[in-house]
Amino acid sequence: MKEVIEEALGLMEKGEPCVLATVIHTKGSTPQKAGAKLLIRKDGSCAGTLGGGCVEGEIWSVAKQLLSTQGDPLYRKYDLNEAFTARDGLVCGGTMFFFIDPLASTGNFQSFATEIVRAYRGEMPAALATVVNSPTGRPKLGSKLLIREDGTVQGSFDNRKLELETIAIGKILAIHGGSRHFKTADDTEIFLEGFTSPPTLILIGGGHVNQAVSKLASLLGFRMYVIDDRVEFADKERFPEAETLVISDYSRGLENVSVNSNTYIVVATRGHRYDDLALAAAIRTQARYIGLLGSRRKTIEIYKNLLKEKVPPERLRGVYAPIGLNIGAITPEELAVSIMAEIIMVRNGGDGMSMKMNTANLDTLMKHEDPDQAL
Template identity: 50%
Template sequence: MKEVIQEAVRQLEDQNPCVLATVVRTKGSTPQKSGSMLLVRQDGTGVGTLGGGCVEGDIWYAAKEMLRNHSGPEFKDYFLNEDIAARDGLVCGGTMYFYLEPMWEPSAFVDIGSQLIDAYEGGDPVGLATVVNVPDGGINLGAKLILKVDGTVSGTLGSVELDDKAVRVAQQVADVGSNESFVTEDGTEVFVEGFTTPPTLAVIGGGHVGKATADLANSLGYRVFVVDDRPEFANSERFPYAEQTVVSSYDRWFEKLTINVNTFIVVATRGTVF
């Protein structure tokens, strides 16, 4: 998702409109889960994925039509039932709900997007709430609210009640980078996303056990940091994928790494002495 948001910011800074399509809710077996994103540029190319197949193709087409007709935003649902699966060769058979958001000017997203990128790169977690569906006559489709870790709230979803509910949910999802949607009694749906660093593994000890553990974590998409008190066991040649290798005594390494709620620590020092 970080790459999608970065590209959205770049496109808007260059004055290029684009459409951000997000999976906001799913039921059953689906090719992607909530939070997945696809950015469609003005030239029709894209970044990210909603799971591929005919559904992604249809969303892609809808996004291009938005850019061509200067329309949107829009909430769309797809029921991947057995008839569609048989006709189009689909493997999954659940239901997917999407929010397509056209962005025409830098002011629409650049500031928010920059905050999300900062959270991905180690800054404070943030929660972003967006009204993704409204009942007939609703006027707040696309309204946004962003919650910072210090409790500061920017923006509004259109009412005190909606804002209060969104803030409570954002407080739950921000630190762990998860997401959740809720629907009010009048049918207004709000999608709340948490943005923080991806799962991070700090491996303390770069020997053979630490190396195998770090290799596995990297293959699973973790950010990897390695600490050892020997330079030959904590360097970029031994761990080319590591975001940081730290040569430090084992009683001071934590002073050189940023640890948050999304960080896992494996102690694999030699002889389990440290």
């Protein structure tokens, strides 16, 4: 998505027209979810994807027509029924809602896109709200509101009540990312997206497990910071993926990095005493996730020590300890998978459970030809 926004900004800076199509809402099984984007240039070439197939082809055709006629934004709904998806061999059956936006026609998108790109680069996080359906015409279809993390706003819906509701949602999305679609009493529909820099993972302790975590987290798009009190362990050769290496006492290392609600911390030092120091420092931050490597017995001992030091119990309740999902991990690499799976679960709001079909689903499928009845 970052690349699509950057490409749109580049085209607008050169004065070249383009259309941005976005999935704003879905129901049921669909090839893409809310937030997926396709940018269509004047010559018909594209960046991004809406999932391919006939739906993407239909959207492309509509966008080309808008480019030739300089038309207004459009709201479109596509039911992915059997007749529609059979042409592509897709097995979906859901419904997709799109907003097709000729960017030059909807005001300040260039300035909004500039801020979005900056947010991706680690500057002020922001959310963009767009009026994607307006049966009454007020607010105007395509109107946009940029909401920054600090609560400042650019743009207007000419409807203060709607703006206040949108700003409240936008401030949350600016911090955590993601998207949200909602409908008002008069059927006006708003689509919001949060834009922030990649999540930051702080690894406290330069041992083998955190080495494996660093490699995997890098593949998952996390920015990496490593803290250790030993020069030879906070080392670029051990952690080539790390953006920053901090050589510091564990009780003070976090003072050298920025920690916010898009930060995740893994405590895995070389012993209980150091874990005490690191965890005590970590729970004073606003990190979204704090995990402690070790057994239940070790966790209990560390908690006892921290409670003696008057650490509030509610702070400890938020710690993921022992760290990771229970997948029977043994090796550092397996532990890294367990740890990163838990972090992804927290970040994306999952439940960590297997998605395996249960026996009842399979029994139903065996009795019925229609697979939908087994869902």
